[in-house]
Amino acid sequence: MRSSRQRDAVLEVLRSSCDHPTADMIFERVRTEIPNISLGTVYRNLGQLKDEGFITVVESSDTKVHYEGNLTDHIHFLCKKCHNITDVWCKSPVPSQLAKMGLQVESQKTVYYGVCKNCRDNIN
Amino acid sequence: MRSSRQRDAVLEVLRSSCDHPTADMIFERVRTEIPNISLGTVYRNLGQLKDEGFITVVESSDTKVHYEGNLTDHIHFLCKKCHNITDVWCKSPVPSQLAKMGLQVESQKTVYYGVCKNCRDNIN
C-alpha cells in the first residue's frame, strides 16, 4: 500500500473522531481539507484501511456502514432513542463454552442496547 | 398488526431456520409454499416483524442483512474463513462499568471472530 494524501486524510479523520462516522460523513470532513476528493476515493480507501486492519466497522441502527479508527478494546452502547453510540472502555470475558466447542476467539464485538441517561432524563 | 398468510410464513421460515438467512433466502423458502409471494412483501414483513420485536438482525460478513427468529439468549461466532455463523447458547456478563455510567442494558449482541474448528482442521 503506497502512501497518499487522500488515504492519510481519511485515516486521520477517523482517528480524531469521537463519533462513528459513515462514508459520506468522512467524505464531508475530508473535503474541508481536500475539496476535490471524490466519494469513490473515500470508499476505496475505507476498504483498503479495513483490509489492512487500520480501522473497523461498527454495528449501528441505520443501514449505512459506520467506521471506527480507535482499535483499543472497548464495547458500544447503542441508545434506542437517540441512536447515539457510546464507547465504554472495558473488557468483557469470553465464555468458556467457546473453547470447549473448538472455537478460538481472535477478536470480538459487543453491542449493548438500552436508553441512555440523556434520553431518560429528558422525558420526551 | 393484522394476521396474514404471508407474514405467518415469513416468521415460520425464520423460526425453523438453523442458519441466519437473508431476505432473498427467506423469499425463496417462502415461495415453495406461496409461489406468487413478492420480494417486496417479504421485505415489508421483515421490517414489521423486526419493529414488533419478533425477529432480530444479525451482524454478518457480507453486505446483505441477515435475520434471526430465535430470540433466546445466545452469542454468535463468525468464522473469518468460511463466514459461517455458529450459535453458542450462553450468557456473557454485563460489565459493571455501564451501570456506573447510567447506561441501563436492555439487550445485547455479541459477536466473536476467529477461525472455526472445521476450517482449522481442513488446512486449505
Place this chain on the structure above:
DNA sequence: GTATTTGCAAACGTTTTGCGGCTAC
C-alpha cells in the same frame, strides 16, 4: 518507468416505495 491511486460518472445489488386491487375482521 511503472504500478498504484485518483476523480468522474456510470453501473450495481439490495432495499424501499407508490399504486390499484384484495383481504381480514
Place this chain on the structure above:
DNA sequence: GTAGCCGCAAAACGTTTGCAAATAC
C-alpha cells in the same frame, strides 16, 4: 365498510467499478 395487506414494477439508496489522467517511488 375500511384499515391494513398484497403483488407488481419503478425508484431510491449506499456502494462498487471502469476508465484515462495523475502520482508515488
